[in-house]
Amino acid sequence: xxxxxxxxxxxxxxxxxxxxxxxxxxxxxxxxxxxxxTSTATLVTTDMLMDGVDFVVGExxxxxxxxxxxxVNLSDIAAMAGRPTGAVVxxxxxxxxxxxxxxxxxxxxxxxxxxxxxPIVGGDTNSWDGPLVVNVAVLGEPTGRGAVTRAGARPxxxxxxxxxxxxxxPSLRHCTFRPRLSEAxxxxxxxxxxxxxxxxxxxxxxxxxxxxxxxxxxxLDAGAIPIHDDVAPGQPHADRLNHALSDGEDFELLFCxxxxxxxxxxxxxxxxxxxxxxGRCVPEPGVWLLGADSRRPLGRGGxxxxxx
Amino acid sequence: xxxxxxxxxxxxxxxxxxxxxxxxxxxxxxxxxxxxxTSTATLVTTDMLMDGVDFVVGExxxxxxxxxxxxVNLSDIAAMAGRPTGAVVxxxxxxxxxxxxxxxxxxxxxxxxxxxxxPIVGGDTNSWDGPLVVNVAVLGEPTGRGAVTRAGARPxxxxxxxxxxxxxxPSLRHCTFRPRLSEAxxxxxxxxxxxxxxxxxxxxxxxxxxxxxxxxxxxLDAGAIPIHDDVAPGQPHADRLNHALSDGEDFELLFCxxxxxxxxxxxxxxxxxxxxxxGRCVPEPGVWLLGADSRRPLGRGGxxxxxx
Numbered sequence: 001x002x003x004x005x006x007x008x009x010x011x012x013x014x015x016x017x018x019x020x021x022x023x024x025x026x027x028x029x030x031x032x033x034x035x036x037x038t039s040t041a042t043l044v045t046t047d048m049l050m051d052g053v054d055f056v057v058g059e060x061x062x063x064x065x066x067x068x069x070x071x072v073n074l075s076d077i078a079a080m081a082g083r084p085t086g087a088v089v090x091x092x093x094x095x096x097x098x099x100x101x102x103x104x105x106x107x108x109x110x111x112x113x114x115x116x117x118x119p120i121v122g123g124d125t126n127s128w129d130g131p132l133v134v135n136v137a138v139l140g141e142p143t144g145r146g147a148v149t150r151a152g153a154r155p156x157x158x159x160x161x162x163x164x165x166x167x168x169x170p171s172l173r174h175c176t177f178r179p180r181l182s183e184a185x186x187x188x189x190x191x192x193x194x195x196x197x198x199x200x201x202x203x204x205x206x207x208x209x210x211x212x213x214x215x216x217x218x219x220l221d222a223g224a225i226p227i228h229d230d231v232a233p234g235q236p237h238a239d240r241l242n243h244a245l246s247d248g249e250d251f252e253l254l255f256c257x258x259x260x261x262x263x264x265x266x267x268x269x270x271x272x273x274x275x276x277x278x279g280r281c282v283p284e285p286g287v288w289l290l291g292a293d294s295r296r297p298l299g300r301g302g303x304x305x306x307x308x
Numbered sequence: 309x310x311x312x313x314x315x316x317x318x319x320x321x322x323x324x325x326x327x328x329x330x331x332x333x334x335x336x337x338x339x340x341x342x343x344x345x346t347s348t349a350t351l352v353t354t355d356m357l358m359d360g361v362d363f364v365v366g367e368x369x370x371x372x373x374x375x376x377x378x379x380v381n382l383s384d385i386a387a388m389a390g391r392p393t394g395a396v397v398x399x400x401x402x403x404x405x406x407x408x409x410x411x412x413x414x415x416x417x418x419x420x421x422x423x424x425x426x427p428i429v430g431g432d433t434n435s436w437d438g439p440l441v442v443n444v445a446v447l448g449e450p451t452g453r454g455a456v457t458r459a460g461a462r463p464x465x466x467x468x469x470x471x472x473x474x475x476x477x478p479s480l481r482h483c484t485f486r487p488r489l490s491e492a493x494x495x496x497x498x499x500x501x502x503x504x505x506x507x508x509x510x511x512x513x514x515x516x517x518x519x520x521x522x523x524x525x526x527x528l529d530a531g532a533i534p535i536h537d538d539v540a541p542g543q544p545h546a547d548r549l550n551h552a553l554s555d556g557e558d559f560e561l562l563f564c565x566x567x568x569x570x571x572x573x574x575x576x577x578x579x580x581x582x583x584x585x586x587g588r589c590v591p592e593p594g595v596w597l598l599g600a601d602s603r604r605p606l607g608r609g610g611x612x613x614x615x616x
Contacts, residue, residue, distance in 0.1 A: 026349060030521070031457050032387035032505055033353035033448065038346045041334060044429065045341035046445055048398035050436045079340035090356035090443050121352065128358045135398050135443035137354055140341065149339050197340055213338070 018110045019120035024085055027121075034121035036086045036139060043140035043147060045076040051131035055175065057094075062104025064175040065134070067112045069105075072200070073138040074116055074179035075251045079198040080147040081188035082140035084118035084181070091125045092133040101132060109136075116181060144188045148255070153195035153214035157281040158262035163252040163274050165203055166244035167230030174249035184253055186270040191261035202248035205300040207287045210256065217286045220279040220298070245289075245298070256281055326418045327428035332393055335429075342429035344394045344447060351448035351455060353384040359439035363483065365402075370412025372483040373442070375420045377413075380508070381446040382424055382487035383559045387506040388455040389496035390448035392426035392489070399433045400441040409440060417444075424489060452496045456563070461503035461522035465589040466570035471560040471582050473511055474552035475538030482557035492561055494578040499569035510556035513608040515595045518564065525594045528587040528606070553597075553606070564589055 016029050027035035047069070051057045055065045070087060077084045089109060093102055102125065113120050118138060162183050168174040180198070187193060195210050203225070207218050227244040257265065262277065269275050279290075287298040324337050335343035355377070359365045363373045378395060385392045397417060401410055410433065421428050426446065470491050476482040488506070495501060503518050511533070515526050535552040565573065570585065577583050587598075595606040 027455065027457060031459075032384040033351040033390065033455075035388070035450070035455050036350045036352060038348060038350040040346060040348075042344045042346040042350055042447065043341040044344060044394065044396055044445070044447060046396040046398050046430065046443070047432050048400055048434055048441070048443055050400050050434065050438065050441075052438075053434065053436050076340040080343070082341065086352065088352055088354040088445055090354050092356055092358050092441055122354065124355050126356055126358065126361065128361050130358065130360075130438050130441075133356070133358075133400055133438075133441045135354070135356055135445075137352070137396055137443075137445035139350065139352060139447070142343070147335065147341075147343050149335060151339075 015106050015110070019113065022119040025119050025121055028119070029122055034086065034088065036121065038085065039141045041142055043077055043080055043082045043142065044137065045073050046135060046137040047072045048133065048135040050133050057101065057132050060172070060175060062101050063108030064172065066105035066108030068175040069134040069136045070109050070112050071177060071179050072251070073136045074118060074181060075198040077138055077140040078179050078181045078184040079196055079253060081143055081184045081193060081196065082147060083143050083185065084116060084138050084140045086121040087113065087118050087136055087138045089120055089123035090135040091123070092130060093125065093127050094132055095127050095129060098127050105134065116179065143185050145192070148188065148193045148196045150195050150197050150210050150213035153210050153216050153256035153281050155216055155281050155283040156259060157194055157256040158259055158277055159218055159254065159256050159279040159281065160265070161199070161226065161252050161254050161276050161278055164226035164228035165199060165250040165252060166228045166240070166247045167232070168228070168247060168249045171230035173230055177251045179251065180253045183273045186273050187255065190270050191257050191264055194256045194258070196253055196255035199250040199252050199254055200248060202246040203254070204245040204287065204298045205248070206254060208300055211285055211287060215285060217282040217284045217288070218279055219282055219288045219290050222289050222291045224276065224278045226276045323414050323418070327421065330427040333427050333429055336427070337430055342394065342396065344429065346393065347449045349450055351385055351388055351390045351450065352445065353381050354443060354445040355380045356441065356443040358441050365409065365440050368480070368483060370409050371416030372480065374413035374416030376483040377442040377444045378417050378420050379485060379487050380559070381444045382426060382489060383506040385446055385448040386487050386489045386492040387504055387561060389451055389492045389501060389504065390455060391451050391493065392424060392446050392448045394429040395421065395426050395444055395446045397428055397431035398443040399431070400438060401433065401435050402440055403435050403437060406435050413442065424487065451493050453500070456496065456501045456504045458503050458505050458518050458521035461518050461524050461564035461589050463524055463589050463591040464567060465502055465564040466567055466585055467526055467562065467564050467587040467589065468573070469507070469534065469560050469562050469584050469586055472534035472536035473507060473558040473560060474536045474548070474555045475540070476536070476555060476557045479538035481538055485559045487559065488561045491581045494581050495563065498578050499565050499572055502564045502566070504561055504563035507558040507560050507562055508556060510554045511562070512553040512595065512606045513556070514562060516608055519593055519595060523593060525590040525592045525596070526587055527590055527596045527598050530597050530599045532584065532586045534584045
């Protein structure tokens with residue numbers, strides 16, 4: 001269903017004009033469904049974001065809320081080394097201030113849609129007495145050798161991340177981040193990505209998805225984990241490391257490649273891709289943090305969670 | 309993202325077992341995105357439903373809420389004469405009673421998914437301090453001669469509906485209805501459907517979508533509109549007719565075909581399809597209600613809305 005087609009808001013016409021273009025859009029906003037020209041395989045992902053949980057209306061600027069709601073889905077498409085083909089957007093708008101909120105949301109949504117080549121092709125706009133809820137679903141298509149899952153990591157693989165982690169909430173980076181679509185595709189062209197995901201819950205937690213899906217263990221090199229500048233500097237290193245391991249909402253890619261491909265990446269990194277080698281896959285299931293002279297098991301919530 | 313993969317609820321494993329099957333599901337619940345085998349064109353639609361607006365938690369049984377949230381999307385796929393290929397489901401669950409609610413919702417969702425050949429391939433399950441919100445997005449594929457839009461009606465076309473309308477809210481038919489997928493495909497095989505949609509807002513309101521998209525007018529024959537038995541019998545006929553015109557949430561199909569195809573349908577109705585011829589397309593844009601000796605313009609909300 002199209003966004004608020006019964007509404008008389010002028011911005012809806014504006015949304016239609018700005019949203020529906022693209023060579024793949026056979027039918028955009030305004031019919032019972034949209035119709036996209038697709039290849040033989042279609043990626044699909046969805047995320048629901050709520051006021052007070054994923055953003056705070058009145059504190060987080062509305063365009064950044066809109067941007068985030070699309071970006072987290074694009075990050076999932078990137079995690080499969082996919083290319084987005086279209087998005088549908090559902091809103092439950094609070095009655096008070098809902099119109100201005102919708103306009104701001106769509107400003108951010110449409111800007112990122114444009115930047116990432118992901119037209120908004122449909123949606124469902126509602127008002128209610130509750131807080132703002134936004135749901136976005138994104139379709140995409142695999143690239144190159146196909147979709148990269150979480151299940152293909154092997155003992156001996158090297159583990160990489162595409163950027164420093166930690167501190168994304170206070171800095172608002174959880175709203176402003178750029179989904180790593182181009183990075184994923186560049187990596188996918190260069191090497192065989194055995195397993196990949198995007199860091200949403202936090203490094204130490206997300207690693208378990210690869211551990212479980214691939215039936216491997218992962219040893220992290222504590223000294224190699226890139227801590228983001230957003231993590232406040234005036235605290236002990238152990239605390240800063242814990243932020244990097246557990247804050248979440250980094251939306252960098254984490255991936256596993258063979259040692260040979262790791263050497264290729266380190267000697268000839270693909271243009272525009274930041275790379276940090278942070279660990280290695282091992283046969284024994286679990287996640288460990290290697291220090292200078294220690295090897296400690298990590299829990300899902302970071303190492304302090306396990307030891308205090 | 310998969311439903312509540314961090315949760316320890318046992319039902320999640322159960323959901324995965326019951327949800328993810330089907331020959332088109334290359335990757336189901338449990339990775340960053342799902343992957344569906346698709347044809348060269350993919351339909352996509354989404355609907356967000358909220359407690360207190362589309363259902364009432366505590367009054368509407370949870371399995372019927374779940375069923376409705378998928379069914380309204382399948383109805384949109386039917387309106388394009390499409391076949392569903394997969395669905396993704398997002399939940400914002402209230403903290404109090406959220407677990408039982410989720411189990412009930414998924415009972416209804418999975419049952420209808422099974423009935424309609426639409427596997428649930430992914431989702432996003434959240435808890436918050438607000439009321440229940442459910443978003444479903446459904447992918448599908450066109451059948452036969454392709455997707456049927458709202459835009460192809462022509463003057464002279466006959467207008468049909470696939471069942472009686474009105475009274476769906478008090479009877480809970482808005483939750484229990486069967487999406488007209490098989491009916492749409494049977495009709496699409498028999499005749500050339502010029503325009504079609506599913507009746508969600510109400511007959512008199514939904515007609516305007518065809519009027520605007522097709523640039524035609526529609527004359528309804530007041531005596532031919534099938535009023536559902538759910539509309540209480542002990543009231544004047546004019547009131548019952550108004551319920552049929554304006555109640556909404558009927559989820560029957562409304563479609564336009566040439567006079568020749570109308571005769572084909574009336575003489576040899578496709579098996580299993582109820583058919584009511586209720587009007588005709590005319591050149592002058594607008595919607596009119598023809599009585600025995602009257603012709604009155606209809607507003608979006610039904611005729612009383614315009615005349616009292």
